Amino acid sequence: MARNKYPEETVEKILDVSTRLFMENGYDQTSIQDIIDQLGGLSKGAIYHHFKSKADILLAIVDRVSAGKAEEMQAIVADATLTGAAKLRQMFLSSFKDSTQRELIASMPNLVKNPQLLSLHLSNTIEDVVPHYILPVIQEGIDDGSIQCDYPQEMADVLMLLTNVWLNPLIYPATQEGIRRKIALFNQILASLGFPTLEAGLDEHIQLVGEKMSRLQNKDVLDTLEVHLL
Amino acid sequence: MARNKYPEETVEKILDVSTRLFMENGYDQTSIQDIIDQLGGLSKGAIYHHFKSKADILLAIVDRVSAGKAEEMQAIVADATLTGAAKLRQMFLSSFKDSTQRELIASMPNLVKNPQLLSLHLSNTIEDVVPHYILPVIQEGIDDGSIQCDYPQEMADVLMLLTNVWLNPLIYPATQEGIRRKIALFNQILASLGFPTLEAGLDEHIQLVGEKMSRLQNKDVLDTLEVHLL
DNA sequence: ATTTATAATACCGACTGACGGTATGTATTG
DNA sequence: CAATACATACCGTCAGTCGGTATTATAAAT
Incomplete structure (x- = not known):
């Protein structure tokens, strides 16, 4: 060409x-x-x-996606009108409604069956999101009194693991009702540990994920890893 | 030959x-x-x-490891003298002290940098350990009154995610002090949700992991995923 | 401003080496 | 003599390379 x-x-x-x-x-x-x-x-x-390599393409893809996410997160962190707790809640909501992720979900059957991407997702969560966005906000929440927490670093890990992995329908497939139950339990955990809970505004998200999931179950892609490994 | x-x-x-x-x-x-x-x-x-293939070797390896684990778990599940809560506590402890895993730890720098193994580990946790071992025991604990829980399925997911992923030093590297803090928070979460907490008997585990980790930090293997991806 | 010379960039496509996997053959066991 | 446990030469595919060509950018000379 x-x-x-x-x-x-x-x-x-x-x-x-x-x-x-x-x-x-x-x-x-x-x-x-x-x-x-x-x-x-x-x-x-x-x-x-x-x-310079096939892997380099993958890394560039991940960079492009995280750049978009980082921008959203930065905007929340910078908002001086919010308490730490409010910022954290906003960040949860925004990660659920993330439009980029929406599109990715639409074309990906199951993240667990794409080992390289899963690894990058997890290592991005551990090495980037937690230290640069979640932990500072939790610290802020502790300082302004909106969050009670004895182990900020560890709580940051746990919260991101739950939202980015457990609540990720690409990793843990779930029905609409299943997601509702998960969010209920997530709130229970948050509340019992002195963190702000999620409230309304999630119905649209739940419905979208539910539709996607039922579409996937029809095309039996939810079998064991061997499918993609072999 | x-x-x-x-x-x-x-x-x-x-x-x-x-x-x-x-x-x-x-x-x-x-x-x-x-x-x-x-x-x-x-x-x-x-x-x-x-x-029949390279992937088949990997699956056989995972099978061999999980077979050992499954045996231990079965023994605990079958012990009629224990309440559900006691069984669950035993299972946590046994997963920490797992001797097979000990040996694996010794030769593996970081599980996140071995995408295929990480995927298999996670999908094994989701599709095998939770439904066959954790969930039945939680249910038993609810029935015998030793555990309070509104969302057994979801709690089983969360507990296994925390023990098998977050508390796994191959995925979340940690110092001795870090592991102590993690276990403290883990207990806090367990307690606040009506689950039995871990008590003593973990000191040896903490020390071993700590030694392994400081050895690893000397050989700078804790850098980004690109190392193994490229 | 236009031309011209030179360098840097964007891209092509044949080729290479390594890899996973197969086919066929051979020796050993039951 | 049939089935099993290997050995080895071979095949197709893949990621990556390399020499080449055409286009654009740069800038000096007219």
């Missing part, structure tokens, strides 16, 4: 196609050739000019 | 070598040839006679 005057467009195109394929078929099950085939005339040389 | 009269020995040998290599270098970074090289005369034909 002819050379593009604006190479960022090519980069975006590669990332778009790769994202879709990685989500739909998994990282291992997507070959560079698969990506090329959907690129509309671009060749292997183009890919390896812009990315 | 000459044909072995007792082929199970060959199978075990292949599993032993593969386990070590997968733990040390990761699944993707270990080639069949690497395994052959450490097998002492055995060839590719031997491997593919006993296992």
